[in-house]
Each structure stands twice: as structure tokens, then as C-alpha cells.
Amino acid sequence: MIIDVKDLEFCWQPDTPTVLSIDAFQVAEGERLFIKGPSGSGKSTLLSLLSGVTAVVDGSVRVMDHALEQLDSVQRDHFRANHIGYIFQMFNLIPYLSVVDNVMLPCRFSAYRHARALTRGKQLESEAMRLLQHLDMDHGELHQRAVMMLSVGQQQRVAAARALMGSPELLIADEPTSSLDADHRESFIRLLFNECREMNTTLIFVSHDASLQHLFDRTVDLSEINRSNQYTTEV
Amino acid sequence: MAILSLAWKSLINRYFTAMLTVTSIALSVALLVGVERLRIETRASFANTLSGTDLIVGARSGPVQILLYSVFRMGDATNNISWKSYQDIATHKKVAWTVPISLGDSHRGFRVLGTTTAYFQYYRYARDRRLKIAEGQQFADLYDAVLGYEVAEKLGYKIGDPIIIAHGASDVSFARHDDKPFRVAGILARTGTPVDRTVHVSLEAIEAIHIDWQSGAPMPGLSISAEQARKMDLTPKVITAALIGLKSKTATFHMQRFINDYPKESLSAIIPGVALSQLWNLIGIAENALLIVSGFVVVIGLFGMLTALLISLNERRREIAILRSVGARPVHVFTLIMSEAGFLTLLSVLLGLVFLHLILLAGQPIIENQFGIFIEIGGLSPYAWSLLGGVTLAGFLVGVIPSYRAYRLSLVDDLSVRV
Numbered sequence: 185m186i187i188d189v190k191d192l193e194f195c196w197q198p199d200t201p202t203v204l205s206i207d208a209f210q211v212a213e214g215e216r217l218f219i220k221g222p223s224g225s226g227k228s229t230l231l232s233l234l235s236g237v238t239a240v241v242d243g244s245v246r247v248m249d250h251a252l253e254q255l256d257s258v259q260r261d262h263f264r265a266n267h268i269g270y271i272f273q274m275f276n277l278i279p280y281l282s283v284v285d286n287v288m289l290p291c292r293f294s295a296y297r298h299a300r301a302l303t304r305g306k307q308l309e310s311e312a313m314r315l316l317q318h319l320d321m322d323h324g325e326l327h328q329r330a331v332m333m334l335s336v337g338q339q340q341r342v343a344a345a346r347a348l349m350g351s352p353e354l355l356i357a358d359e360p361t362s363s364l365d366a367d368h369r370e371s372f373i374r375l376l377f378n379e380c381r382e383m384n385t386t387l388i389f390v391s392h393d394a395s396l397q398h399l400f401d402r403t404v405d406l407s408e409i410n411r412s413n414q415y416t417t418e419v
Numbered sequence: 420m421a422i423l424s425l426a427w428k429s430l431i432n433r434y435f436t437a438m439l440t441v442t443s444i445a446l447s448v449a450l451l452v453g454v455e456r457l458r459i460e461t462r463a464s465f466a467n468t469l470s471g472t473d474l475i476v477g478a479r480s481g482p483v484q485i486l487l488y489s490v491f492r493m494g495d496a497t498n499n500i501s502w503k504s505y506q507d508i509a510t511h512k513k514v515a516w517t518v519p520i521s522l523g524d525s526h527r528g529f530r531v532l533g534t535t536t537a538y539f540q541y542y543r544y545a546r547d548r549r550l551k552i553a554e555g556q557q558f559a560d561l562y563d564a565v566l567g568y569e570v571a572e573k574l575g576y577k578i579g580d581p582i583i584i585a586h587g588a589s590d591v592s593f594a595r596h597d598d599k600p601f602r603v604a605g606i607l608a609r610t611g612t613p614v615d616r617t618v619h620v621s622l623e624a625i626e627a628i629h630i631d632w633q634s635g636a637p638m639p640g641l642s643i644s645a646e647q648a649r650k651m652d653l654t655p656k657v658i659t660a661a662l663i664g665l666k667s668k669t670a671t672f673h674m675q676r677f678i679n680d681y682p683k684e685s686l687s688a689i690i691p692g693v694a695l696s697q698l699w700n701l702i703g704i705a706e707n708a709l710l711i712v713s714g715f716v717v718v719i720g721l722f723g724m725l726t727a728l729l730i731s732l733n734e735r736r737r738e739i740a741i742l743r744s745v746g747a748r749p750v751h752v753f754t755l756i757m758s759e760a761g762f763l764t765l766l767s768v769l770l771g772l773v774f775l776h777l778i779l780l781a782g783q784p785i786i787e788n789q790f791g792i793f794i795e796i797g798g799l800s801p802y803a804w805s806l807l808g809g810v811t812l813a814g815f816l817v818g819v820i821p822s823y824r825a826y827r828l829s830l831v832d833d834l835s836v837r838v
Contacts, residue, residue: 232833237743258748265746270834272744275737280432281425292421293746346745358834 185246186354186386187211187234192243194229203229205412206243209404213353216377216387218397221406227390230406231356234388235268236260248353265294269347269385273359276343277331283321286331287312287346297350304351315345319375337368344376351383358390373399422751426758433731440727441766444720448771448810449778451713455803456779458706460794465699468612469662469691471543473671476500476508476678477660479685482694483701489520489660490691492530492613496522499657504684508663511677513670516541518662521625521655524584524596529570531584531618533625533655539565541664544612554578555605558621561649563604569615571606578603582618584628586635594636596628599645611787623653663688717810721817724763728756728821732828739829753826760818764811772807 189209195202204226211217221227232238233245233252239260240253250263264270269290277286288308291298298308305311316322319341331339340360347355357376361369373389373396380387389400397403430437469490477485478498487493509517518541521533536557539550555578557565566576576582580603586594601620609615627648631641643651665674671690678688739752779796786794799807 228833235744235834237833261743261746261748264744270744272741272834276741278425278738278741280429285428289742290745292425293751297746 185210186213186215186248187388188244188246190244190246192233192240192245194226194233194238194241194243202412204233204410206230206409207411209409211386211388213386214384216380216399216401217389218400218403219388219390219406220392220394220397220403221410222392225407226410226412227406228358231358231388231390234354235270235356236264262294265290266296267353269349269352269355271340271343271347271355271357271360274336274339274363276346277334277339279330279332281331283316283329283331283334283342284309284312286342287315287349289346290349290352294350297352299350301350312345312349315348315379316342318379319345320371321345336363337372340364340372341375344372344379348379348383348385352385355380355385355387356390357387359392360389361391361396362393369393369396370399422754423758426755426762429755430759430762436727436731437763440724440763441770443723444717444764444767444810444814445770445774447713447716447720448768448807449774451710451717451806451810452771452799452803453775453778454706454709454713455800455806456775456794458710459800459802461706462699462703464611466692466695467545468695469542469544470546471541471664472662472691473665473668474663474675474678474688475660475691475694476505476663476686476688479687482687482689483698485660485687485689486691486694486698488522489662490613492522492532492617496659498685499659500661500686501657501684502655504681504686505658505661507681507683508661508678511674513665513667513674514663515666516664518542519622519655519658520660520662521622521657522659524586524625524628526570526582526584526618527574529567529574529616529618531620531625533620533622533658535622538619541662542614544610544614548610550610550614551608552605553608555603557605558619558624559604560602561621561624561627561653562599562601562645563620563624564601565605565607565619566603567607567613567615567617567619568609570618571603576603576606578606584618584620586632598642599624599628599648622655622658626653626655627651717813720767721810721813724760724767724814725817725820728760728818729824732756732821732825735825736828736832739825740832740834743829743832744834747829749826749829752829753822756822756825757815757818760822761815764814764818767814768807768811 187210189206192204192206193202194204219227229238233240234247236252236255239257243253245252248267252260255263278289281289291301291308301308301311305314321338321341331342334342340363343360361372364372376387475485475489477489478496478500480497484494488496505517505519508514516537518534518537522530524531539552539557542550552565553568564582570576581600582603583600584596586596601624607614630648630651631638631643663674665671675688675690678686742752776796779794783794783796
């Protein structure tokens with residue numbers, strides 16, 4: 185199991201209502217998991233916990249044999265830098281870096297990812313180019329262009345290339361297709377699948393768009409496994 | 420290293436606001452260091468007004484007053500020194516040389532100074548520079564005048580031009596010595612001292628033009644022509660002050676006491692260096708005020724940087740979340756903003772020095788012309804370096820505020836922050 189969550193109880197502040205209450209949640213290595221749930225069902229909170237941005241309060245969250253509840257914030261940051269790729273719904277890119285620099289960004293913060301990227305390409309840059317090419321961004325002139333000049337679809341593919349840079353074991357995608365139009369959603373997901381398979385990366389894909397779930401190995405409805413029915417508004 | 424390059428690229432990306440911030444701080448830095456430079460130069464130029472003179476003698480009064488009228492040609496003496504007393508001092512065995520000074524007349528706003536040729540021989544300024552005659556010669560004839568550089572330049576005089584001396588400091592027509600016109604015999608080279616603004620004539624000439632005057636007005640019914648005056652005894656009866664050079668500096672205090680205790684007349688002897696620094700303490704306050712004001716301008720510039728960084732932070736919460744998602748720790752975020760503040764500060768200081776250099780290059784001739792202060796372009800004083808160090812330190816300290824705010828944001832924001 186790459187992810188093993190047990191008896192998780194989470195609230196933002198001691199006197200606020202519980203946001204997440206999960207007895208058990210597991211993801212197998214290499215699995216492509218679709219997590220669905222209406223907004224307010226605790227998706228973002230769960231992702232924050234899995235990626236180690238937010239500290240576990242009660243229960244156990246094991247990701248790749250790291251017991252996150254036992255790590256301090258610096259250790260969790262290292263863990264995230266080394267093992268997790270993350271794609272946001274939109275605005276994924278650092279505006280003042282070129283496309284290639286954006287893709288290489290994870291290697292700046294993790295020597296582990298840096299080394300892993302170099303096992304695939306001779307240089308970081310060529311590995312970044314290769315990933316971009318695999319994600320249908322093979323126009324050389326795009327790579328040096330200011331990222332804000334790219335279309336939303338192109339930006340999401342650059343974000344995917346960055347998340348996959350250095351072959352992280354876990355890729356978390358938080359509604360990455362909701363800013364894309366319907367035609368591009370499926371092709372984007374298929375490109376993501378190809379790369380994940382090639383790098384043996386486990387994919388957790390969060391969306392409220394149930395029409396995509398047939399593409400995945402398994403679907404989890406968060407509103408079913410989250411026993412906390414406090415549908416608080418997410419920040 | 421990675422963070423530094425991120426910070427640099429981020430600044431390049433926002434180059435317009437970054438340049439505005441840098442320029443405003445740079446201008447304030449240029450002002451601050453410029454004022455400091457001006458302070459040093461004016462002080463040096465001030466202290467350089469007179470050198471080589473061990474004592475100045477005048478009628479009994481305060482040191483600053485004697486200094487003002489004898490060296491700076493400002494104000495008037497309360498009393499004169501009799502020629503007899505002057506001779507007593509001049510022939511004292513410890514005295515090497517004396518230069519008598521007789522003041523009281525003027526020419527079109529410039530003071531007229533009666534003296535002897537010893538003046539050209541012994542007067543020293545700027546450590547050990549002596550007066551140089553740029554054109555013409557010293558007094559040869561009784562009615563010869565030697566003009567300071569500025570007098571000749573402002574009034575457009577050439578060698579041989581006639582000039583009329585007026586009685587007293589103001590130039591009113593009924594109190595002119597127009598019966599005894601002078602001729603420009605020489606023009607001195609620029610010194611950057613009050614000598615430039617002085618008309619020099621001989622002591623005998625001062626005596627000659629006043630020979631038919633009494634109590635500041637021509638004696639009614641008595642008129643002695645210029646030529647008649649030549650034949651009369653023109654030994655001065657009084658002088659205003661005298662510069663004294665001693666054979667040995669160790670005798671300075673002894674000689675000062677001798678003059679201060681002179682029994683036949685109330686005299687004061689002052690040590691120029693001491694009086695100069697007393698005077699400087701008076702006017703130095705204004706310069707300090709200027710320096711403090713320019714210090715505040717720097718503070719305002721740094722507040723501009725603080726504002727710019729804090730405003731940009733709101734737009735950058737998204738960027739912080741992205742950095743966090745790729746593994747940046749809050750301390751990285753802190754370092755990023757801190758590096759930007761550091762870059763802005765260092766660039767500002769460098770650009771400020773460039774500005775200052777350009778301003779000095781452009782302003783040097785103007786300042787020298789208008790104020791007679793020569794500003795050297797080149798190295799910075801240790802104090803200027805410490806000012807620059809202070810500005811840099813202040814810039815980094817100001818940078819801590821937005822950096823800490825970014826640090827806090829990166830702790831409390833989870834990755835889902837949408838801005």
C-alpha cells in the first residue's frame with residue numbers, strides 16, 4: 185500500500201467541528217484512483233494531509249511507509265519535495281520562470297528528484313523537454329516563452345510535466361481538468377496516465393466531474409468514507 | 420543559490436516597479452552621501468582658508484569676531500591697533516614675520532584690504548599654498564590695486580583698468596575716494612578663499628586716500644590731490660589686524676599671552692585653527708541638520724520598498740503555494756522575499772553611487788564657480804562608507820517585515836489557496 189490512512193480525525197482548530205473523519209482509506213502502488221465528492225466534502229483537506237502541508241492531529245496517515253503524523257513540518261516538506269508531484273486546478277506556474285524552468289523547479293528543492301531526473305535524461309533540461317514532448321508540448325519555441333502567454337490547456341500540461349519531473353512516487357492532481365473544455369479533459373488524462381505508467385507513479389485524481397471516473401482503476405466517493413457530515417465551507 | 424536566482428528572476432519580471440523602488444532609494448542614497456561629501460569638502464575648504472599663520476592680532480574682542488573680519492572679511496573691528504603697538508609686536512624676538520591688515524573701505528561690494536607685500540609672501544591657504552599672481556604684478560605704484568580672482572571676474576576688470584574705492588562697506592556716491600583713483604596692477608589666481616573676493620592695496624594707499632578725511636567724511640575746505648599725497652608722510656597711524664608668524668610654534672602660547680597682556684593697548688591674539696573650529700561648530704549645526712534630513716529621505720525611500728514588497732505579497736500567495744507544493748519550506752519563502760529586498764537594497768546603493776558620481780561630475784564646476792568649493796570626485800570617506808553600510812543594513816531590516824509575513828502566509832495557507 186502506498187497510502188494507508190487509519191482512524192483519521194481532523195479539525196482545523198480544537199474547538200471547531202471535525203472536517204474529516206475516515207476509518208480507513210488505502211491506495212495501492214501504481215493505482216489510478218479517482219476521488220469524487222461535492223465541494224465541502226473535505227477533498228482539499230485530505231490532499232493537504234496526504235501531501236504533508238497540514239499536520240495530522242489524530243489518527244495515522246502513512247504514505248510510502250512514512251508515518252506523516254510522526255514527522256515535523258520540515259521533515260514533511262522534505263518528504264513532499266522528494267516524493268510528491270502536485271497539480272492545481274489552475275494558476276500552476278511561476279509567472280517569472282520560463283516553461284522549462286517551471287518544469288525543473290522540483291529539482292531545485294529536492295536532491296532526490298534531481299538525481300532521479302538525471303537517471304532518465306542526460307541533463308535536467310533535456311529531461312524537462314522530454315516530458316513536455318510526451319505531454320504534447322513539443323513546440324520548441326514554447327519552452328522559452330513566458331508562461332502567462334500559454335493557453336490554460338498548455339499551462340496544465342506544463343504543470344503535469346513539472347509534477348512528474350524526477351519521477352515522484354505519488355502524483356496528486358486537484359481538479360486539474362476543471363478549467364479545461366470537455367474535449368481536452370480526456371486527452372489530458374490519457375497523457376497523464378501514460379507518463380504515470382512509464383514512471384510507475386501512483387495517481388490520485390480529485391474531481392467533482394463524475395463523467396471522468398470510468399477512465400480510472402477505482403473511484404472513491406469522499407462523502408461516503410468521510411463520516412463527518414459537517415459540510416463546512418472550505419477555505 | 421536556487422532561491423537567489425528565483426528572487427532575481429522575480430525582480431526582473433517586475434522590473435518596472437523594481438526600477439521605481441531602486442531609483443527612489445538610489446536618489447536618496449545619492450543625496451545622503453552627497454550631503455556628507457559636501458560637508459567634508461566645505462569643512463576642508465573652511466579649514467583651508469588660512470594656514471601658516473600662528474596668531475592673529477586685533478583689538479580686544481572674541482576670537483570668532485577677529486577671525487570673521489580679518490580672514491573672512493565679514494563684520495567690522497570694534498577698534499584699531501596703533502602702529503606703535505604693531506611695531507612692538509613685529510619686532511618681538513620670537514616673531515618671524517607679520518602681515519598688517521587695514522580694513523574699512525570697499526569697492527562695489529568687495530572689501531578693500533590695505534597691507535604690504537609681505538601679504539603675498541606669507542599668506543598661506545590649503546595647508547601650504549601661497550598666493551599666485553595670475554596676471555600683472557604686486558603693488559609697484561602707490562595707487563596700485565591687486566584684485567582677487569572673483570573681483571576681477573565678476574566685475575570684468577583687466578590690468579590697467581581704473582577703480583574707485585568707496586569709504587565704508589557700502590558703496591554710496593558721496594563717500595567715494597574718487598579724487599584718488601586706483602589702477603589694477605595685478606590679479607590673483609583663484610584660491611577658493613575670501614582672498615578671491617578682496618581688493619588689495621598698500622597700507623600707504625589707505626593712508627593716502629584718508630589723508631584729507633576725518634571721522635569718516637572729507638574734511639571741509641581741505642583737499643589734497645593724489646599727487647600731493649605722494650609727497651606726504653604716509654606711515655599708517657593705525658591698522659585693523661595683523662597676521663603673525665613665529666620663529667617657533669612652541670612660542671605660540673607665550674606670544675599670545677604677551678599680546679593679551681600688552682599694557683599700552685587692549686589687544687587680543689587668537690590662534691586661527693582654534694578660532695576656525697569654534698566658528699565651524701557654530702555653522703556646522705546647519706550641515707548636521709541637512710545630513711539628518713537626507714537620512715530621513717532614505718527612510719522614506721526604504722518605506723517605499725516596504726510598501727512595494729508588501730503589496731506584491733498579496734499577489735504572490737498563489738506563487739507561495741506553488742513553491743510549497745514543489746517542496747519549498749517556509750524558510751525558503753522567507754529567504755526568497757529577503758533576497759529580493761537585499762537585491763533591491765544593494766542595487767539602490769550601487770545606483771545611488773552612480774547617481775552621485777554623475778551629479779558631482781556635472782555639479783563640480785558649478786559649485787566651484789559659485790561657492791569656491793572644490794569637490795573632489797573619488798573615494799568615499801569612512802563615514803560615507805558607514806552611511807552606506809547603514810542604508811544596506813536598514814534595507815535588509817526592512818526586508819524582514821514582508822519576508823516574515825510571507826513566512827507566516829506559507830505556514831497558514833494550505834495548497835488550495837485561490838487568489
